[in-house]
Amino acid sequence: MKKIPHKIFLSEEQIPSKWYNLRADMKNKPAPMLNPATLQPITLEEITPVFCEALAKQELDNDTRWVDIPESIMDMYRIYRPSPLIRAYNLEKALGTPAKIYFKYEGNNTSGSHKLNSAIAQAYYAKEQGLKSLTTETGAGQWGTALSEACAYFGLDLNVYMVKVSYEQKPYRKAVMQTFGANVIASPSNTTQIGQKILAADPNERGSLGCAISEAVEKAVTSDNCRYVLGSVLSQVLLHQSVIGLETEAAFNMIGEYPDIIVGCAGGGSNLGGLIAPFMRDKLTGKANPRIIAAEPASCPSLTRGKYAYDFCDTGMITPMAKMYTLGCEFKPSANHAGGLRYHGMSPILSQLYDDGFMEAIALEQTSVFEAAVMFAKCETILPAPESAHAIKGAVQEALKCKESGEAKTILFGLTGTGYFDMTAYTSYLEGQMNDYVPTDADLEVAFSKLPPVNV
Numbered sequence: 001m002k003k004i005p006h007k008i009f010l011s012e013e014q015i016p017s018k019w020y021n022l023r024a025d026m027k028n029k030p031a032p033m034l035n036p037a038t039l040q041p042i043t044l045e046e047i048t049p050v051f052c053e054a055l056a057k058q059e060l061d062n063d064t065r066w067v068d069i070p071e072s073i074m075d076m077y078r079i080y081r082p083s084p085l086i087r088a089y090n091l092e093k094a095l096g097t098p099a100k101i102y103f104k105y106e107g108n109n110t111s112g113s114h115k116l117n118s119a120i121a122q123a124y125y126a127k128e129q130g131l132k133s134l135t136t137e138t139g140a141g142q143w144g145t146a147l148s149e150a151c152a153y154f155g156l157d158l159n160v161y162m163v164k165v166s167y168e169q170k171p172y173r174k175a176v177m178q179t180f181g182a183n184v185i186a187s188p189s190n191t192t193q194i195g196q197k198i199l200a201a202d203p204n205e206r207g208s209l210g211c212a213i214s215e216a217v218e219k220a221v222t223s224d225n226c227r228y229v230l231g232s233v234l235s236q237v238l239l240h241q242s243v244i245g246l247e248t249e250a251a252f253n254m255i256g257e258y259p260d261i262i263v264g265c266a267g268g269g270s271n272l273g274g275l276i277a278p279f280m281r282d283k284l285t286g287k288a289n290p291r292i293i294a295a296e297p298a299s300c301p302s303l304t305r306g307k308y309a310y311d312f313c314d315t316g317m318i319t320p321m322a323k324m325y326t327l328g329c330e331f332k333p334s335a336n337h338a339g340g341l342r343y344h345g346m347s348p349i350l351s352q353l354y355d356d357g358f359m360e361a362i363a364l365e366q367t368s369v370f371e372a373a374v375m376f377a378k379c380e381t382i383l384p385a386p387e388s389a390h391a392i393k394g395a396v397q398e399a400l401k402c403k404e405s406g407e408a409k410t411i412l413f414g415l416t417g418t419g420y421f422d423m424t425a426y427t428s429y430l431e432g433q434m435n436d437y438v439p440t441d442a443d444l445e446v447a448f449s450k451l452p453p454v455n456v
């Protein structure tokens, strides 16, 4: 039998020319976003002040199965896509597992993550509409970097509200964004009313994603020709990220394989939603039945311990409400090192699929995640992002189960990015300084008690 190569590369012509909208194949659609003022499903007119029009339409579209990817977006995709599907032969050997482990590697661009796939789309539609600038938030910095690249490419100004603790810990991330021309502001800041209010209550506040979102939204709605863009959670973002899954499907078709188990890390759910899109479609339509596993940090366990409820997407409670697995928009996760996974909620699409039993979820403690990251780095010579390492750990656990049972399952995981800006975290792990903080039920109850009353 012919040996499967280490890297399965598609040709440039095989980059998907359409995104796939998983919602079209869901029997139970994700619950509609609500206008917090009326508690009615939000209308196109109501969200176009926040999102640009094409993206607002994508956000509300539960039915169009395939969406053409505009040629200007394809042009930029061609710079760094298709991304490789890689067979982790060395990792398999080190684990002594009969399982076949594959990973889809999205770290081959300057943002160091999959985020660029949606940043390009969002900047393109903003430019098309004649907007002059965008605002956004960034936690760990990958999304801010990706959007800086995209805005530089399409000629848009960009204000990035960067969670203050990251702003201070990751000066080089900030410098990369500035290189692409972005204006980077530590959040909370005094450039918005929300920021001023938060700083008045606590001048030492180090910020959170929810708070940075509030600031970015406020800045967008109070500036001319400006819109807010978000790098995860939203259904439009999962749509754009479907390129990951579609390429993976094409690569598996080329080698005649199909995954039995798919593992992805889950922050707001965009890489996981993108990676699984065609495989979840096969599951929903009864064509195949892969196990799909979301790996989240034990310190921010929205799927495994959250409530499925309407909640705000931000701390300032100015965004529409989304029905999702949430820890409550006032939940502040402990200072774990996977910044991209520190969000209180989860994509409404994935939340619905999880609630309907189409997906499993696991919560992992960070020292065990870094242990897997270091092992993976040594075997496959890629330094993974801490976020991505959650997927590695999940895949390793499944591969070890295969070792016990002797089953040669095919495991796929999403390697969402690289960890070069996370060396403080690696050092903390290597020096034995890393803690595994897991919130108590009482901790969670505090934020649950502040969920909006629409749920009762």
Ligand SMILES: *Cc1c(COP(=O)(O)O)cnc(C)c1O
Pocket: 112, 113, 114, 115, 142, 143, 231, 232, 233, 265, 266, 267, 268, 269, 270, 271, 272, 340, 341, 385, 387, 388, 416, 417, 418
């Ligand atoms: C942002 C990020 C994540 C988590 O975001 P999702 O929307 O859940 O995909 C995971 N990995 C990396 C490298 C990221 O930058």
